[in-house]
Amino acid sequence: MSDDAYNNEPELCNADLIAGLVRRRAIIKCSLTRVATFIDRFIPSPASYAEAASRLNTLPAILNQFEDVQQKVEEIDIDHDDDHHAQQREDFESKYHDMVGRLSRLIPTLTPAVSSPDNYVHAQESSSHVSLEFLLAKNLSMKSVTHLPSLPLEKFDGDYIKWPRFYNCFMKRVNDAASLDEVDKLYFLRSCLQGTPLDLIDGLDVGDSSYSRALALLKDRYERKRFLIDTHVRSLLEMKNLASSASKDLRNFLSTFDKHVEALRSLKRPVEHWDDLLVGIVRSKLDLATLEKWDLSHKANDDVTFKMLYDFLETRASSLESFEGQVGQGRQVNKSKIWRSKAEALML
Structure with a gap:
């Protein structure tokens, strides 16, 4: 039902109006939940980066929809005080900005290197061709990052001989990247693993402590110096x-x-x-x-x-x-x- 329909049907009582608006608000909140699910299951690839950029672009519209519905609820809902409505806004906006931040960290950007309108256009065009290297390079001086070659991360399939090389490369290119948080690093780690190593950490929940736990599990299994x-x-x-x-x-x-x-x-x-x-x-x-x-x-x-x-x-x-x-x-x-x-x- 459209917003005009809610305004033009006086026969509906306030309770029915509020119930309909609350259902719409719940649907809007589900939109943010789907974004969170996408981020939690994110596996780096060109298609995934493109989808992340698309979802980031749709977030402002989701916020506007919430604002419209929440305002109507506050105008007619006399059973709840202002604190209740303020909490609704705070919860949604907090989750909204969290999604914006997490998606932004997934998507490479050349914006810091922009120094003129022409550069800005070039940066916007380049940002549609994202790669893992742009994201990892965000912690470098952007003056030195103009066109980076595509250098994929090392893969690890459980071969003990390959573990030291994989571990050292991953630590230098991902673990030491200041622009990535623990959740981002876990996603990159998962994307580098194949077969048994991936199964070893597959049961870990997505969280800040899971990355350190995943590294510890892999080191315990594959770090066999002798x-x-x-x-x-x-x-x-x-x-x-x-x-x-x-x-x-x-x-x-x-x-x-x-x-x-x-x-x-x-x-x-x-x-x-x-x-x-x-x-x-x-x-x-x-x-x-x-x-x-x-x-x-x-x-x-x-x-x-x-x-x-x-x-x-x-x-x-x-x-x-x-x-x-x-x-x-x-x-x-x-x-x-x-x-x-x-x-x-x-x-x-």
Whole structure:
């Protein structure tokens, strides 16, 4: 029933009018409840950001509807005093502004960087193309945030080896973001998890304390330092031997070996003091030609470090790449000459 209908039907008693208005007021309050439900279930994605922006734009209309209905209630409701009506307004406005604030935190904005009308138009156009990076960058100086590349957060599926990298990245990019509250951080954490890790925290309620609890649960389950150390050491020892002096194989070997060494370093192991051990492991994996060149590069009684061996292998890989490239070009030239000779023979 429209507002005019309520004003133009004098046959209705005040009680009926008030009951109808109260029902309308309840429907309006439900609109805010649906917004709160949307925020509680928010999972970051381009579509979710667009929906958040749309809901934020509709909130002023919801407030106007409440104001209109509440004013009519106050005009005819003589059974309740002014304090009761004031409490109704205060409760609704408090929830309304809470929804505005929470939606605003979800939606990236370039408004602080606006310095001219042209920039303002550009900012408004850009704000429709939202991404996770804009939201996380809100705690940075906006002067340095003009066009950020799309850099998705690390995902975590329960692989123990990947936990340290995921945890460190998440702490730096989300946990340390001053613009995000605990609820926002929980949403981002959930969006990064897959499979068992997500199931582990899925039962937590949405609240300020749930984020810290979720992090604690994940750390208790996946922070296995001793296991990680053993895994990386075993991986170093079990690496396959190099069968030939091919630049690609040598590059892959160096990349894999360095990955495990740096992982051990990040686990606070004293790898800088493991020169003899690391050199010994690498020597045992080299092909005979590379091993011979390494042994000839220094005297028998010289002290050698892992860095010296690593640099030597890097240089050798570069030399092999150049040599292989020249050989490949030579073979291509020879093939071209052969085909040219065959074509000329056919033309005779």
